[in-house]
Amino acid sequence: MEAQALYASLEKLFPGKVSNFKGDVKEPYFTVTSAALIEICRFLHNSPGYRFEVLSDLTALDWPKEEKIQVVYHLFSYSQNHQIVVKVDLPRDNPKVATVEEIWKVANWFEREVYDLFGVIFEGHSDLRRIMLPEDWVGFPLRKDYVEQEEYDGISTQRAPLVEKLLR
């Protein structure tokens, strides 16, 4: 199904919950309010004609200038061979959104990664803890304003500049 037609039908079915459609870019996307995310994702997963069985990717983008963190869902359908990108805007100081783990089980790990690297809290997640970094790491590295901690477990994370090392 064409992205434009898909968005048009979604606008009719969920008025007010979807917005901001960009169709003339390489990956057409539209934005969804965070409250309506589960509803729309479930609809996209289940209903015939859309059938997005696969959550290809779940990631996040950090826009500090616009004070928002965008969680990006890439949905794909093998049976219909079409794809769409769904974005959710979250406030940067309190990013919370519901989990889509019930719909696509792979979201469990994707959301853990987004939590680990961006700090987005997924409500309803069965096991939200850090996945790549150690459990006691402080901070969310992929944010644009991330400053690395001075030392971890007694080992310094700063590296002396090379010239100093040579002169020593």
Added chain:
Amino acid sequence: MIQNGAFAGMPKEVVYAIAMVVTALIVLSAFVAPLAGVTSWLERRVWARMQSRVGPNRVGPQGILQWLADGIKNLLKEDLIPTAADAKLFSLAPYVVFMGFLCSFVVIPFGGSLIVADLNIGILYILAVTSLVVVGILMAGWSSNNKWSLLGGMRSAAQIVSYEIPAGLAILTIVFLAGTMSMQGIIKAQGWAPWDWFLFHNPFTFGAFFLYFTAALAEGNRTPFDIPEAESELVAGYVTEYSGMRFLFFFFAEWGNLYVIGAVATTLFLGGWQVPPWLVSENHPLLLGIAQFVTFFLKAYMWVFVAMWVRATLPRVRVDQLMALCWKYMVPLSFICLLGTIGFMFMSDQGQRIFGALTLGFAIATMINFFRRVGFQIREAKPELYFKPQI
């Protein structure tokens, strides 16, 4: 020497005892230790050739002293005992395993009169003494204070104890046929020619041979049954915490055990050290002794080769499949072989000879098929084949 009164003044039993101990020492140090070592080198060369690489060829001519270098290096290593491990059991375990395999060399018949002690329960003694290995492995697995080692030790204990039964029943088949448990007695009950061997005596002993060989491989922790030391699963199973010479002891016992398997198989099924009387007559005892020794050694070592090929080729069996194989398939089959042989013994002489000839014919057909298959693989092999043994 004794009759010449060389040991005057000492009771005969003491002299015999001392002679036995000295002979055992000579056999063990001059024969077993280099044998296990050279088997380790040979195994690495054979595997390497099967995997299109070279293997150790630097230390000594063609690398034949590699095992000596390994042994010396391991002796010089730091003696590590983990703090939380049970130090006494930890240090004792390799020796128990080693003992379990060394003791069986006492009754291996290398020639007509070349045996340390011809016990009249020879084969039963071997079965009993190789079970000491289980105790050693369990000690090693438990005292390492390591869950992986414990898993390996448990698996190994279950495996060895289970596979004693098909091995024992297959051996019992031959004991019935020969009428004696003494090793020399069993050999003397066979002849030198293939059709006089117990292997081709009747179809049931033919089956018993394969059952014995498979069960013995399982007892020796060799692939496809090497789960206790499965490197990819349990890091190294019950030897994980061992290093240095203690580590080598376990493997020493494994390589030496290969020879014991081959020796027992040769004794029971392949006619042992019997040489054709028209080749070397009884008038030259020295020559006869050497010929018998060479025959026995070559026959036994052939099975060591086969065990090496099997290890390089086959993947590993999972532990529950291994247990199922033993109890559900091999034990009933070995019972059938035993009962079949007993029934066979009641058949008339004519019938026995016919069956013997049929078994021999079947075995020859299998050999021909095997060599045809080898030829096929050689023709189809795409990588360059390199047949010279030296590099």
Added chain:
Amino acid sequence: MSDPAQAKSGFYTEDMTISVGPQHPSTHGVLRFVVRTDGEVINEAIPDVGYLHRSIEKIGEKVTYHGYVPYTDRADYLAAMFANQAFCMAAEKLAGTEVTRRGEFCRVIACELNRLASHLISVGTFGQDIGAMTPFVHALRERETINNLMEEICGARLTYNYIRIGGVGYDILPETCTKIIEFLDHFEPIVDEFNRLLSGNKIFIERLAGVAVISKEEALSYNLVGPNLRGSGIQWDIRRDIPYSIYPELDFEVPVGTAQVGALGDSYDRFWVRVREMQESVKILRQCLKMMPKGPAISKVPKKFRPPAGECYARVEAPRGDMGFYVVSDGSEYPYRVRIRTGSFTAMSIIDKLSKGIMVADLIALIGSLDVDAPEIDR
């Protein structure tokens, strides 16, 4: 924590918690599983990843587009060409750059050779995990020849930095093409020999048939890709269904699991799909080498590569599945965000669920059959 049923019988047992890895001969890289077992049977296997996390995605925000290509190699060092290609495709899509035709052919040749190398390692180490050491060494022997060919093409044996934005870094010389054809002639019967040695082995089949079956719904819900997905019977291959580069002009089959032994979607099916994919790659390579046109290998791309603001998602069919690069650009010469989505990450997520009730030995077979690769998971 003993089983309630056992507690009722009065026999108190405890679960054993062991840690598979991070130093372990067969976890395909630095992975760790905390396994709770009841004897041999696993109750729970919790993966613990992150030992190889090198923050490649964060580095993408600090280096230029051209300078990022060597970093993509390390995203999966066994299939480095594909990561290169995916990133370059994403950058080209953003900027609208055309790739020269000869460049596309060089890309496909390099990628399919890399697919052969990666699958050889995969099936070889899988055999070794099951216990057969010889097929592993034979597979590595063939891979040595491929590494030598790669060295002739681009100078490196493992992390290539060959596929650049706009084409490829160096042209493939005619002598190399001849050597590739010689290698293919030598390699095709080797797969048959490998099958005779390993795939047809009864012990091997017994170990794998019916072990860790993944149904179609699970495969889709857990977003398995590549041979894992096709092993469960789903017909999906990006080279055929979302074609990129010159794959529409090439003629090849896509092998799918057919429950040859045991159930559909068991470990043997995934292994068999990989073996068949090797044979298909040989076919593709022969066609490419025949059809190769003349011309420049790389189109003119500015040194300061500055694509317009936007975002783009490019997928390639890597040996471990669909590798997707999501590149967001804000108009400057540094990417705003690079996101690498790999097949092994999602394959790890299913291990926790599949491992209930199987044995420790089967867990190793499962990890090997899913062909997880630590650098892909952690990036």
